[in-house]
Amino acid sequence: MSFQRTLLALTAVALLVWAQGCDRTINLVDDGSSEGMPLSCAECHDSSDQITGKATQWAESAHGMGDAYVRGTRSSCAGCHSGSAFVEMLAAGLDPGSVDDGDPEPTRQDCRTCHMIHETFTGTDFGLRTEEPVDFYAMDGVTFDGGEGNLCVNCHQPRRVIPDAVSGVISGISLHWGPHHGPQSAMLLGVGGGPGVTGSLSGHYGAAENTCVTCHMGEGRNHTFEPDEETCERCHPDATDFDYNGVQTEIDSLGNDLGALLLAAGLINENSEDGHPIVTEAPENQAIALWNWLYVAHEDQSLGVHNADYARALLQDGITRMGGTTP
Numbered sequence: 124m125s126f127q128r129t130l131l132a133l134t135a136v137a138l139l140v141w142a143q144g145c146d147r148t149i150n151l152v153d154d155g156s157s158e159g160m161p162l163s164c165a166e167c168h169d170s171s172d173q174i175t176g177k178a179t180q181w182a183e184s185a186h187g188m189g190d191a192y193v194r195g196t197r198s199s200c201a202g203c204h205s206g207s208a209f210v211e212m213l214a215a216g217l218d219p220g221s222v223d224d225g226d227p228e229p230t231r232q233d234c235r236t237c238h239m240i241h242e243t244f245t246g247t248d249f250g251l252r253t254e255e256p257v258d259f260y261a262m263d264g265v266t267f268d269g270g271e272g273n274l275c276v277n278c279h280q281p282r283r284v285i286p287d288a289v290s291g292v293i294s295g296i297s298l299h300w301g302p303h304h305g306p307q308s309a310m311l312l313g314v315g316g317g318p319g320v321t322g323s324l325s326g327h328y329g330a331a332e333n334t335c336v337t338c339h340m341g342e343g344r345n346h347t348f349e350p351d352e353e354t355c356e357r358c359h360p361d362a363t364d365f366d367y368n369g370v371q372t373e374i375d376s377l378g379n380d381l382g383a384l385l386l387a388a389g390l391i392n393e394n395s396e397d398g399h400p401i402v403t404e405a406p407e408n409q410a411i412a413l414w415n416w417l418y419v420a421h422e423d424q425s426l427g428v429h430n431a432d433y434a435r436a437l438l439q440d441g442i443t444r445m446g447g448t449t450p
Contacts, residue, residue: 163244178234180346186232195229198222203278203305205229206236212277213252218260219278237274253277259309267308269334276308279335281315285414293410298399301417307335310429316418316437317411319444325430330358365428374427377438377449378420384445385413396421412441 167174181187195205202212202219205226212222234240239248256268257276261283267276281302286295302315309315311334313322331337340346341354355362366372382394390405390413391398398421400413415437427434439449 166244166246167248177344177346181233184347184349186236186348192229192231196225196227198225201226201229206232209236209278210252218258220260220282257308261302262309262314265309265312265314267312269308269311269328270332271336272308272331272334275335279305280308281306284315285317285411288407288410291407292404293407294404296400296403296405296410296413300400301414301422304422306418306422307425307429310418310423310425310433313430313433316433317414317440319411320415320433320436320440322430322433322436325433327429365426367428370428370431371426374419374431374434374438377435377442378416378426380447380449381412381416381438381441381445382420384442384447385409385416388445391416408444412444415441 185191192204192206194200195208197204199220199222201208201224202217202222203209207228207230208222208226209232212219230236237251239250239252242248251271251274254271254273256266257273257280259265259267259280261281267273267280269276283303286293302309306315311325311328313324316322327338328334336344338354339348339350341351345351350365352362352364355365355367359367379394382391382398385391386394386398388409390400390402390409392401400417404410405413419434419437423429423434425434442449
């Protein structure tokens with residue numbers, strides 16, 4: 124009976140292929156049984172855990188959990204918040220800022236978002252959808268070229284830059300002000316902060332061949348995208364945790380110092396990771412300080428790991444603009 128079901132299924136596949144005018148040939152794998160399976164399927168769907176293992180990891184990642192994908196119904200969010208819309212965006216040669224329509228049925232950023240699943244029905248379907256360098260759509264003349272990490276940077280880049288002051292005041296501040304969540308690529312390049320600070324490339328941008336992928340996935344291509352100390356130790360053999368040379372402790376302290384000044388000035392509701400602006404405009408220096416705090420303390424989220432020198436300079440500049448003193 125099992126053989127008959129398999130034969131019927133293969134007959135249905137053959138009829139479907141013929142009806143669609145496809146010239147793909149389906150061959151059976153000789154696995155020693157009377158059933159077998161199509162060779163094209165077996166290239167990926169074998170007895171190993173390479174697919175189920177990665178899927179399990181992904182399910183524990185930020186991309187696999189939460190409801191951020193729901194925002195993909197909005198045209199301004201669809202290109203990055205919906206996995207299926209991301210695929211369509213790349214195919215159309217668009218960037219997140221030029222997507223015109225929301226996705227009525229948004230999906231999470233799943234396997235198909237990043238990989239060319241079931242396009243060739245061979246092992247090449249594990250390939251990334253793109254590794255082309257990325258021109259920042261919010262910044263003229265800025266290009267990120269970080270190997271396989273370029274795929275990530277199609278979304279992990281700022282969606283806006285700080286506006287110019289008019290008569291000494293910067294307007295347009297909102298709950299969602301700042302470069303927007305996910306500007307890590309800009310931090311690596313040393314750009315995206317307020318005026319007055321000139322950044323430089325992070326050592327991680329040049330030393331990690333595939334940038335984001337090298338550090339966040341490691342040699343085992345961990346699909347939780349959470350970096351681990353062992354990956355760091357490949358370049359920093361004396362590292363014992365992510366707070367290498369006390370960088371994270373320093374940046375966290377500077378962020379808290381600047382946050383306290385912003386809170387005292389009535390610019391934010393609380394000095395924490397849940398803090399957000401509560402004004403719609405502010406004097407130029409205060410607005411720049413607020414922008415830098417949001418960028419480093421809230422949106423990059425690496426506490427200096429991505430670019431310690433730039434993160435430090437932005438926070439110190441903000442503290443100075445708010446009338447505080449820095450170490």
